[in-house]
Amino acid sequence: MPDAAALAELDERIAIARANLAELMEQASAFSGAADEDRNADRINEQQDILDALLKQRAALAQ
Structure with missing residues (x-):
């Protein structure tokens, strides 16, 4: 059975990475x-x- 605490931590890190990507995309469109x-x-x-690695870790842990 997957470790719920580890999954929750990975989910939080994934959310942070996704937010970072969204912010960087906004910045990229604003800069020239x-x-x-x-x-x-x-x-x-x-x-x-980073996001790809976290998603891979999460998939492995969830199995």
């Missing part, structure tokens, strides 16, 4: 310039990698 776009793209990719 190649340097800003590259920096935002890097930050978005980093957050997406």
Whole structure:
């Protein structure tokens, strides 16, 4: 049986990562310039990698 506390913690971290991604997407659309776009793209990719890893952890734990 999955550990409910661990699942709850992962759910919270997933929600934070999703909120970070949404905020970064808003910032990316507001900024202009190649340097800003590259920096935002890097930050978005980093957050997406974190979210993907958390979702993978959660799926493994929930089994």
